[in-house]
Amino acid sequence: MHETALMQNMLAIVDKVIEGQQVKKVNSITLSVGKLSNALPDALTFAFEALTADTPLKGCKLILKELPAVAVCEACGADTILNDFPFSCPKCGGKFYTIVQGEDIYIESIDCELE
Amino acid sequence: MAEIKVQKDVKSLNKEIAEKNRAEFKKHNIFVMNIMGSPGSGKTTLLENILPVLAKSYRTAVIEGDLATQNDAERIRKTGVEAFQINTNGGCHLNAKQIEAEYAKIDPDHTDLIIIENVGNLVCPIEWDLGEDLRVVLLSAPEGEDKPLKYPPAMLKTDAVVITKADIASFADVNIEQMKKNILSVNPKAVVLEAGKVNGVYSAESVIDYIKEKIKAKKAE
Numbered sequence: 001m002h003e004t005a006l007m008q009n010m011l012a013i014v015d016k017v018i019e020g021q022q023v024k025k026v027n028s029i030t031l032s033v034g035k036l037s038n039a040l041p042d043a044l045t046f047a048f049e050a051l052t053a054d055t056p057l058k059g060c061k062l063i064l065k066e067l068p069a070v071a072v073c074e075a076c077g078a079d080t081i082l083n084d085f086p087f088s089c090p091k092c093g094g095k096f097y098t099i100v101q102g103e104d105i106y107i108e109s110i111d112c113e114l115e
Numbered sequence: 116m117a118e119i120k121v122q123k124d125v126k127s128l129n130k131e132i133a134e135k136n137r138a139e140f141k142k143h144n145i146f147v148m149n150i151m152g153s154p155g156s157g158k159t160t161l162l163e164n165i166l167p168v169l170a171k172s173y174r175t176a177v178i179e180g181d182l183a184t185q186n187d188a189e190r191i192r193k194t195g196v197e198a199f200q201i202n203t204n205g206g207c208h209l210n211a212k213q214i215e216a217e218y219a220k221i222d223p224d225h226t227d228l229i230i231i232e233n234v235g236n237l238v239c240p241i242e243w244d245l246g247e248d249l250r251v252v253l254l255s256a257p258e259g260e261d262k263p264l265k266y267p268p269a270m271l272k273t274d275a276v277v278i279t280k281a282d283i284a285s286f287a288d289v290n291i292e293q294m295k296k297n298i299l300s301v302n303p304k305a306v307v308l309e310a311g312k313v314n315g316v317y318s319a320e321s322v323i324d325y326i327k328e329k330i331k332a333k334k335a336e
């Protein structure tokens with residue numbers, strides 16, 4: 001539901017990044033979307049298209065890569081892809097863990113044509 | 116063609132303001148708590164019941180977030196506590212900038228505790244850091260015991276989960292013990308508490324104690 005806000009925030013960052021860089025056209029923006037980021041890829045794409053429709057970014061592609069959630073066992077330090085719950089460390093059976101990847105959405109790169 | 120590497124969190128602009136808020140709260144010794152949960156999970160009712168007790172120990176202000184109406188701020192004001200209403204006009208969550216703007220209306224030198232009631236929603240508010248010290252998610256029993264498993268980020272990105280409306284769990288065929296197990300199966304570190312009516316009388320002792328303990332811990336830092 002908050003995908004529009006996410007895309008507005010992303011576009012503000014993209015604007016800042018390309019500002020003063022002699023960018024003629026932005027071809028694509030690549031995002032890594034964490035498995036536990038609470039964002040739906042389809043809704044991100046929909047919001048992105050709606051927000052860029054009447055802007056210089058019209059036609060720019062949004063490339064979404066899914067980023068798995070990674071948990072680190074607090075007992076032994078092993079890292080595991082976190083697919084479901086409850087967590088149980090495959091190495092030591094520990095049940096306490098810290099998530100080190102997959103909670104957020106990152107702008108990876110901006111593909112553009114320069115002047 | 117050129118590829119510009121960015122590697123930046125999409126919410127980094129919000130995060131920057133949240134950190135600014137956090138530093139400001141710390142500077143003025145203000146403890147800030149963010150209450151989240153589905154629409155109708157009992158957030159305002161919990162506040163109505165804990166504020167009279169908390170306000171005796173702490174100079175308290177409440178920030179209310181809703182899509183529309185002043186209803187919740189008015190309910191809070193009836194307890195004698197100052198309340199500020201944000202209307203998001205369709206926005207499904209509060210962001211750090213909105214909190215920065217409301218905070219400007221609060222006298223920081225005469226405030227110990229700010230409680231934020233977020234927009235009713237079990238998904239979006241969780242993702243937006245406001246600069247708070249403590250996050251509490253409410254889960255009302257009638258929502259169903261499987262909700263922790265269906266909304267893992269809400270269980271993971273919080274300090275505590277408060278189960279409300281246990282008094283009507285049986286009408287909804289909900290098993291509170293299973294609900295607790297499900298919360299802990301997603302987040303074994305979550306503090307699980309209960310608040311709500313017991314024999315017709317609202318009780319939230321454990322929540323009040325928990326908040327007081329957390330305030331004390333921050334002061335001791």
Ligand SMILES: Nc1nc2c(ncn2[C@@H]2O[C@H](COP(=O)(O)OP(=O)(O)OP(=O)(O)O)[C@@H](O)[C@H]2O)c(=O)[nH]1
Pocket residue numbers: 152153154155156157158159160161187234235236279280281282283310311312
């Ligand atoms: N039986 C029972 N009803 C409760 C309890 N807690 C809250 N309620 C009722 O649940 C309804 C919704 O409560 P609110 O406190 O307005 O919920 P909220 O989470 O603030 O709702 P929004 O701000 O609109 O998202 C009200 O009619 C309350 O009286 C409880 O412990 N037991």
Ligand SMILES: [Mg+2]
Pocket residue numbers: 158159160187232
């Ligand atoms: Mg409310």
Ligand SMILES: [Zn+2]
Pocket residue numbers: 073074075076077078089090091092093094
């Ligand atoms: Zn382990």
